Amino acid sequence: MQVTMWLTETMKRFPILILLSAILSAVGITSCKTTEENYRKAYETAVIQRQEATGIDSTIYGKIRNSANTSTLLVGGVELPMRSEYIGYDADGGSSRDKVKLYNIVVGQFRQIFNAKQMRQRLLDAGYDSAMVVHTREPLYYVITETSSTPAEALEAWRKVKSDKGLVIKSPLPFILRPAHFRN
Template sequence: MKKYTIICASLFLAVAFTSCGSSEKAYRKMYEKAQAAENKTATEQPTEEVAVVTPVVEKPANETVVVDNTDNVPVRQGKYSVISGAGLKSFSVVVGSFSVQANAEGMQGQLNNKGYAAQVAYDSATRMYRVVATTFDTKNEAVQSRNQLRSQYPDAWLLYNQQ
């Protein structure tokens, strides 16, 4: 029985020492390789990279301001085609936006009953139907009309139609 224990112990030790030796060699090779790479980068002259960062100015495409912005009133601009109504002048007051044409025409009917010459215009860029309550040639008239309409339509905004 003692012989069997001694043989098993010696076999275990032989396996343990041979397996550690091969791992140790692999670790030694990896260590030497890392040291060589570190020495190589230490001897090289570091090159400085200068990154130029330009600030990003986000402004929605249809939320641009018209050149005549001396009164600081924001105006959206775009190309709109009139679906129903007499036609848009340069500056218009938009009181509603809908993705469904029937909803826009319903609001147009309500505005017409109140005495406005409302129109429905289509914005192909956003695929929205805009309900225009009033339209003017000058911005000042449109701003005054928008301010009056905001009592009933608080989200009314100005539109500059690019013709």
């Protein structure tokens, strides 16, 4: 008898329960839209968790990244971002120890040399005759547009790169690369 009463009461409430669950589902679906910001936050969280789990900062690559000295170069009241790092030269990339000077304008950085060489070729075609590729110990390949001996020349080259609408450069580029193994 009690089971029959319970069933009767439940059957009376069943349409209300279905309606209520449909409303809650609709609200839940519309409020869970994914956005670019949500994706970015999730990606950044995953990267941090991966670094913590793998200990990338304790590897040789983490040590190399942390050894890069980031500072600014003050020229005529203008602050230019500068990075001091040990670099190597690639003959196929147009670089050599006698071509690279103290201040170098970096407009591209790549993990694969193929991409760096392609950018160098596009720069050569666009009139940047001094374009070259150098690499760090990681390796990370930097594409350089101009190389100069003085801060004033570096500022002039920097301004040329910044004003060139044909170059698509994303932050933190461009920056001044100062080879760490060069002496003043």
